[in-house]
Amino acid sequence: MSLLLAAAALGLCTARAAYAEDASPNATTDASTGAATDSKWKIGVGPGVVITPKYPGSRQLSVFPFPALDISYDDRIFSQGPDVLGVNVLHGPAYHVGAALSFDFQTRKESDDPRLHGLGNVNGGPKLKLFADYTWWAFTGSVALYQDIAGNHQGTTVSTDFVASAPVGGWLFSVGPGFTWANATYTRTFFGVSGQQSAASGLPTYSTSAGVRDVHMNAMVTYDFSKHWNGSVSATFGRLEHDAANSPITEKRFELNTLASVNYKF
Template sequence: MTAPTTLRFGSTVHASLRTRTPRRFGRSARLSLLLAAALGLGSARAAYADDASAGASATSDAGTGAATGTDTAAGAGTATSTAAATDSKWKIGVGPGVVITPKYPGSRQLTVFPFPALDISYDDRIFSQGPDVLGVNVLRGPAYHVGAALSFDFQSRKESDDPRLHGLGNVNGGPKLKLFADYTWWAFTGSVALYQDIAGNHQGTTVSTDFVASAPVGGWLFSVGPGFTWANGTYTRTFFGVSRQQSAASGLPTYNTSAGVRDVHMNAMVTYDFSKHWNGSVSATFGRLEHDAANSPITEKRFELNTLASVNYKF
């Protein structure tokens, strides 16, 4: 079973989704825990399909000894048809999800909103999972993926979110270009993902690196591991900086920022297969803002918690 990475939305796990962690479920970067868990579940489904095909072939062979040539041909055709039906390259899972994330980076308040938990892939090549609206694994193998995706980042900030933000202006969420790579060895997965703002929302660039260890136990899959997020100067100025104009309008002191480590975090995810078609998962990223992000006059709380829970029906 492939070990999952974190589900993330944008630059923080809002992290799985992205996994990767991953999933920024707002944070940050990557194939999600849900993605890798889905790949593992896909492998199990493929194994089930192989068993079913083998069973159909055995039944056909047993009947051949007493059948006519016409019956033999019909049996072979039925076995071929069954194999084709069970070897579909499509993996489809849909269901409801809920996201719990800080109202804005550094906020004490949490916000909760529903989220469609999509888990769709074709031949482990094209996928739509979590905040990754559409992605492609340009390079892939049994243990690695390298690719790109169009990802939607929910991370934003409105002046109406808190009286302290008056005069700072709004920061909108939007689409980002995601470049990612992951590699799995035994029960361990390392991943890196870059998010680039392509909507002109001044969210700049973030890069998240994560390391996850996974352990399947019966129908359960447990994953846990550390990571950190780096952000460029554009990102830190947008979310944590205070310019002279903003200071005059808000009353907050001016605050200059630069590129650096935004946060360090710990990812955790639990997935459970209720049946052949149903599974549920809960992923969380526990983070601590660092350096310019932690010391900003905008920041009320250094500790961040981003959580995603979902239930999926697999076709």
């Protein structure tokens, strides 16, 4: 599972849980009535760190800082994690349907591993995201489509996730399964080996097709230290499937993406 898909799935654990938030720290007071009113703005910022495979199928891990942003206006416009700017075209207390401009940091460089020499580089970049989610009680189901719009040959992926969340005191626990489908362009870029690449790298030729890229399990724990501060640790445990699992590029079938952050809510 790529960092972009993992971040989206893990963000779902809290952002879409119907009861995940208590009284908003953005509350203001109506001057005429003295009653508390919620601001349409919800802003959370803080530092985060990510641990993710260096490239899909790699045994090596990369660790780097990641801004933990969670900004929204009137539950309509938002910026959250890898979703740089998004809009909920349709939304209600239990559902969201919309689009976002997301940035995928997933890359693969020939310099990442001697085995990759001759395969060429794969660059990260912006992707168009189309999404929908629905929450019933403690359960949230979601689907998100990501389309490469930067010409990096990363194709199209579709991630489907199901999350159950439970608040316990100041804690919020979330867990659930999911899977990722990828089109032929994506699987060919990250897991295929053409004749030219085979001659340059020494790896055997390998053809791929569209199909299930991985199955995974999401888990997240969030703790509210105070009205404004919270911390979270989340992980996505994934297993590559089909063409992705059997590729000569793949060294490790199991993937782990981990995010940890501290967030201040204004």
